[in-house]
Amino acid sequence: MVEPRSITYRSDRWLTDSRVYNLIWMGRWLERADNIARVVNTFARMAVENGSDMLTLQESLGNAAAIRGIGIDDPSQSLVMLLKQHEASSIYHSLATARSNATHVGTVELIRAMSEAVLTLEDDAAMPDTPLNALLLTNEVLERLNAVYKIIDDNWFHQEALSEEEMYRRFVQQQQ
Numbered sequence: 213m214v215e216p217r218s219i220t221y222r223s224d225r226w227l228t229d230s231r232v233y234n235l236i237w238m239g240r241w242l243e244r245a246d247n248i249a250r251v252v253n254t255f256a257r258m259a260v261e262n263g264s265d266m267l268t269l270q271e272s273l274g275n276a277a278a279i280r281g282i283g284i285d286d287p288s289q290s291l292v293m294l295l296k297q298h299e300a301s302s303i304y305h306s307l308a309t310a311r312s313n314a315t316h317v318g319t320v321e322l323i324r325a326m327s328e329a330v331l332t333l334e335d336d337a338a339m340p341d342t343p344l345n346a347l348l349l350t351n352e353v354l355e356r357l358n359a360v361y362k363i364i365d366d367n368w369f370h371q372e373a374l375s376e377e378e379m380y381r382r383f384v385q386q387q388q
Contacts, residue, residue, distance in 0.1 A: 234316040241310035245329075246357050248303045251276055252294055253350035259343035266291075269343045277301070291346060296333050303353060304333040322363045329356035 255276060259269040273294060274287035282301040284290045289297075296304040311326040318326075332338070332353055340346040 231317050234313045238310050238313035238317065241306045241313065242357070242360065244301070245303045245306035245310065246354070248294055248301065248306065249350050249353045249357065251280075252291070252303070253347065253354060256340075256343050256347035256350060260347055264343060266342060269346065292339055295339065295349070304330065307333070319363070319367055322360065322367065325356065325360045325363050329353060329360060332356055 274290040307330045
């Protein structure tokens with residue numbers, strides 16, 4: 213039987229190609245969700261500060277989406293498309309796909325945190341009808357994403373820097 217190509221991340225654990233694949237895609241989808249949420253949040257904040265109406269926000273978001281290559285046919289639907297309905301470029305789709313990848317590599321806490329972010333957008337009644345509500349919703353999504361990032365940091369990254377001896381030991385271990 214052929215062993216799958218893999219790399220070690222601890223002496224007793226292996227990180228296989230499929231796990232690496234899921235980690236990479238989880239990260240890419242999280243990054244996409246975060247990017248879209250920040251764009252919507254920024255435009256909603258500007259609309260609130262300028263006293264703009266929902267139509268102005270929708271048109272601004274339609275233009276921002278077009279610049280990023282996201283095709284939205286009806287500008288009056290740009291907010292709901294970016295939040296939930298666009299099949300490849302909505303925050304909802306990106307988070308749901310990241311959660312799917314996380315089920316293969318993540319901890320229960322990570323999957324739970326991602327699910328909470330997805331549930332924030334799942335309720336159709338929660339879809340904003342004013343720029344202020346759009347701002348509040350994206351603030352909540354971004355807070356939930358920060359919770360996801362904190363779990364990733366706490367579970368997968370060391371808080372303290374490795375010594376030179378430890379870095380060398382790990383390097384030698386991977387060469388064997």
